[in-house]
Amino acid sequence: MARVVLTQPSPRVGALQRRLRELGHEPLALPTSRIVDLTTDRAVRDVVARLADFDWIVLVSPAAIGAAARLPDAHWPAATGIAVIGPGSLQALLDSGLPVEPGRVLLPAGPRFDAQALIATAPLRAAQGLRILVLRGEGGNDRWIEQLRARGAIVETCALYRREPIEPPETALARLRSMLEAGPAPVFVFTQVDAVARLEALLARTLLAGRAHAAPALAIHARIVAALERSGWSDVRAIAPGDRALAAALELAPDSSSSHSV
Secondary structure: OOEEEEOOOEOHHHHHHHHHHHOOOEEEEOOOEEEEEOOOOHHHHHHHOOHHHOOEEEEOOHHHHHHHHOOOOOOOOOOOEEEEOOHHHHHHHHHHOOOOOHHHEEOOOOOOOOHHHHOOOHHHHOOOOOEEEEEEEOOOOOHHHHHHHHOOOEEEEEEEEEEEEOOOOHHHHHHHHHHHHHOOOOEEEEOOHHHHHHHHHHHHHOOOHHHHHOOEEEEOOHHHHHHHHHHOOOEEEEOOOOHHHHHHHHHOOOOOOOOOOO
């Protein structure tokens, strides 16, 4: 069993917390942001009415997939390709109930899983004339989208959600302090770069940064690894995205006594 601190946004972090608890781990949900749906906005409704106009729909994250699954009156055209960034999003797609055939979903072959890896796949390398819809959250990196446009693709973007900062409940902060003071040290899990800065601010306010930085941290992308190392974390490990990869990594975590397999 591993003690785990999860930094994913609410409410998504709750499902992961339940899964890890079922596997015998001791997870603590410590979200510093929450997902707010924009699925009833007029701009979103207008795009939803035109899904069949696109050759490809790119769902950039599990949060985007969850929001897409809650779209009212959405009809997902069988002839339109669906693309995701990595295995975590693929699993979220399978769990979402969206009427998408898994064998037709495009994702990078790995080991790198990000938007740059996605647009390097064969269907999107030659993007001339392709009509592409990107479903995502507010903001984000547009560099890869501009690259698709430079290749001749016609790309529209639509924000299905936004992230809002939140303060974790006092009970969660008390549990975090107990984990860090009593030991064994928990494993921190990061899936977003901006979660690093938000957690660092929280740790500074609660005077827990020193203890936390000595704990192991798992990160799903090199940018997150770099952000953690810049912030002073001494034991940062890169893992593949997705709940299954996380569960497998926790089997190898220090002080883990779990014998579950996934």
